[in-house]
Amino acid sequence: MRLNIVKSKNAEQLYIIQSYRKPDGKSTTRIVRKLGTMQERLPEHDNDRGKVILWAKEEARKCTEQEQNGSLEVSILLSEKKQLKPDRETTFNGGYLFLQKIFYDLGIDKTCRRIQKKYRFQSDLGEILRNLVYARILDPGSKRSSLEYCNSLLETPEYALHDIYRALDILQKESAFIQASLYNSNQKMHNTSVLYYDCTNFFFEMEEANGICQYGRSKENRPNPIVQMGLFMDGNGLPLALSVFPGNRNEQPSLIPLEKQILKDFELSKFIVCTDAGLASQANRRFNNVNGRSYIVTQSLKNMKAYLKEWALDPTGWKTSGEQTEYSLDTLNEERHFDEVFFKERWINEKGIEQRLIVSYSPKYRQYQRAVRSRQIDRALKILAKGSNGKTRNPNDPKRFIDEQQMTMDGVLAELKTRALNEERILEEEQYDGFYAVCTTLEDELGTIIRINKRRWEIEESFRIMKSEFHSRPVYLRREERIKAHFLTCFIALLIYRVLEVKTGEEFSIRELVNTMKSMRFRQIEGMGYISCYTRTHVTDVLHAACGFHTDAEFISNKRMKNIFKVTKG
Structure with missing residues (x-):
C-alpha cells in the first residue's frame, strides 16, 4: 500500500x-x-x-x-447511482472450505496427482474430484448441476463438463488404489479391530435393464433397475471400502471378494466381521473363522432348528449381563425390568463350525415390536375394507396378515376369493417378540459382544445419509465405469462428512452441519476482499475451531482469504 x-x-x-x-x-x-x-x-x-x-x-x-x-480496517464506498456489472457473480459460497480442509488432510490430493501423472490427464483430477465431493454434500445433483454449483464457490473450477466424465473413467480404474491409499495414509484414524459389512441398492430412472443396472429386489420396493453396493465400515463408524455389483445378484457372495481386497491392499489380518442375518451364509462364516478372524452375525430365531428354537424360547434360564441370578420370563415383572436385557447362551456346532449362540430378551423391545405390529394390523384391516390386492412378497408388509382362499370347503374352485385376517400368522409372529439372537466365534465377555453388535446401526445410517442427504439416487449415468465412479465419490463424501462429524465432537446433526455450510456466503468487493454475509452461530464457531481457520470476520482481505485457502490445502 x-x-x-x-x-x-x-x-x-x-x-x-x-x-x-x-x-x-x-x-x-x-x-x-x-x-x-x-x-x-x-x-x-x-x-x-x-x-x-x-x-x-x-x-x-x-x-x-x-x-x-489480519487487523486491517477498510472504508468501502458504495453508490446508489452505480449499477452492478452485467453477468458478474458477486456472492460466493465458502462453507466448502471445511470439507476442503479434510479432503487435503486425508491426502486425497496427493493420490489424485499420482493418478493424473500415470494417465497424463490434462485437467486437474484432484480439483474435479474434490468439487464433485463438495457438491455431493452441499448441493447434490447431476454432474452438470454439480459443475454449475461449483461455479458459485470462492474458488471456481477451471475445467469443463466433458473433463468430469473423462475423470470418472479414470477414477473407476483406480478405485481400489484410492480406497487403499485413503486407509494407508490415515491408519491412526481407523479402528480395524471390528469391521461392519452390509449391502444396499440404488435405483435408476430407466425402463430397461442395462449392464450393471439390473432388475432385482429393491430396498425401496421400486420397479426400476438397480445396482447394489457392499460397504465395509470400521469400528469408529468410518467407511473403509466399497464394491458395486449388478442388481440381480445375491448379496451374500459380495462379502468375500471385498474382504480379500482389504486383506491384500490394506494389509490387515486379524479382525471381527459383524453382519446381519442376510449376509451370514455358511461360506462367509467359514471364511471368517480362520487366520485370527472372527465374526458376529445376526441369527434368525424363526429359521433355527427346532431344538434350538425350543431352547431359545424356553422361559427359564435367563440372566442379566454380569449377574449369576437366573430369571424366568413367566414370572418376570416386566414393568420393573422394562429397561433391562436378559441373556442365555450355548455353544453349537453347525456344519463343522463351533460357534456361540447368544439369545437376548428385552421387555422394551417386545413392547416396541408389538406396537409396530398393531399399526400394521390396522393397515391390513383397512386394506380388507377397501378390497385391495392382498398379495405381497415383502416380509414386513401389512398384507402378510391377509389370508386369501380360492377354494370352497368341498374343494370346488370358488368364484370369489375369501379374504380375512390371518390370526394364526399374528400369533406365530408374537411368540418371537422381544427376542434377538447372534452367533459368534468369539469367547469374549458377553458385554463386549453386545457392544460390538449394537453399532451395526451406524452402517444403516451411512446408507441413509448417502440416499437421503447426498441424493446418490436416482442415478442418471449409463456407462458402468462412470456409475461405479459416482458411488466412489459418494463413498469419499461420506468419509469426509464422518470425519467432520468427529472433528466437531458429534454435537450436530448432518442437517445442522450441511445447512450451516450452505449458508456461509461472502460478498466480493472488487480489489479489496470479501464481506461475510452469514449469521455467526455456535455451529460456525465449532466448525472454525475444529478446522483451524476463521472466516467470521466482518471483512476478509484478498490476501487473508488466500492464506485461508493455503491453510485448507495443508
Missing part, C-alpha cells in the same frame, strides 16, 4: 491506495483509506508539508502491516 496525493484547484487530497488486478487481467488501484486534505492536516504537523507526507506514508505502512496480520 502506498500514499497517493491528488491535486485539484482548491485542495490536495491524501489517500492510501493499493494496486490489484481485475478479473480481466488489467491492473488498477483502489482507495483503502481517505486521510483528508493537506490543508486539514497541516495544523496537526506544525504547518510543515513534509511532516504531513511522512505521517501519511507511515499510515500507509501501518495499513500494510495490518493487512498482513
